[in-house]
Amino acid sequence: GAVVSQHPSWVICKSGTSVKIECRSLDFQATTMFWYRQFPKQSLMLMATSNEGSKATYEQGVEKDKFLINHASLTLSTLTVTSAHPEDSSFYICSASPLGRVTYNEQFFGPGTRLTVL
Amino acid sequence: KNEVEQSPQNLTAQEGEFITINCSYSVGISALHWLQQHPGGGIVSLFMLSSGKKKHGRLIATINIQEKHSSLHITASHPRDSAVYICAPLGAGSYQLTFGKGTKLSVIP
Numbered sequence: 212g213a214v215v216s217q218h219p220s221w222v223i224c225k226s227g228t229s230v231k232i233e234c235r236s237l238d239f240q241a242t243t244m245f246w247y248r249q250f251p252k253q254s255l256m257l258m259a260t261s262n263e264g265s266k267a268t269y270e271q272g273v274e275k276d277k278f279l280i281n282h283a284s285l286t287l288s289t290l291t292v293t294s295a296h297p298e299d300s301s302f303y304i305c306s307a308s309p310l311g312r313v314t315y316n317e318q319f320f321g322p323g324t325r326l327t328v329l
Numbered sequence: 330k331n332e333v334e335q336s337p338q339n340l341t342a343q344e345g346e347f348i349t350i351n352c353s354y355s356v357g358i359s360a361l362h363w364l365q366q367h368p369g370g371g372i373v374s375l376f377m378l379s380s381g382k383k384k385h386g387r388l389i390a391t392i393n394i395q396e397k398h399s400s401l402h403i404t405a406s407h408p409r410d411s412a413v414y415i416c417a418p419l420g421a422g423s424y425q426l427t428f429g430k431g432t433k434l435s436v437i438p
Contacts, residue, residue, distance in 0.1 A: 321372075
């Protein structure tokens with residue numbers, strides 16, 4: 212149980228194009244999903260917290276207009292990298308916290324999406 | 330801000346050896362995750378613990394909340410255990426994880 216999937220697992224795109232990454236909780240409902248980014252040889256960094264039915268909360272330094280997050284249902288959150296540039300090339304990982312948890316101790320991670328912008 | 334330190338940063342072990350990875354943090358927490366990241370990048374949550382000790386197969390995780398320290402042990406290590414192990418404490422009253430830089434483990438046959 213508690214499986215989180217991401218699609219696509221990798222994507223290569225041209226500079227200036229937009230890329231959408233999906234994060235799905237397959238066997239549970241997730242009130243909250245988290246989006247992380249990891250540059251080579253660095254720690255994961257939280258980009259934004261996504262709550263179903265409301266606007267995402269972005270971390271300082273993360274451009275909300277560039278990284279559009281939609282959490283339209285309890286099992287799906289999407290991250291769209293708009294007008295992607297080479298510096299956006301990174302490993303993007305989502306995690307999901309199950310519905311009904313009083314705290315957010317439990318987070319289940321997706322397998323990640325590797326984005327390469329040419 | 331929670332400062333998370335992991336040691337060692339890199340670890341090479343012979344197959345069968347007992348492995349210990351340490352994690353210390355600076356601010357009180359409600360729970361701590363141990364994560365495993367394989368070369369392809371995917372992350373697997375190994376443990377989430379808030380006190381004491383948990384065991385899953387050859388993996389054991391312990392935490393001492395008062396000392397702000399946690400350890401991950403691997404018994405009878407195997408080459409398939411080769412990965413980066415990441416400690417991620419969860420702040421008290423928070424939903425945000427703070428990630429350590431990871432410990433890269435290589436187990437040699």
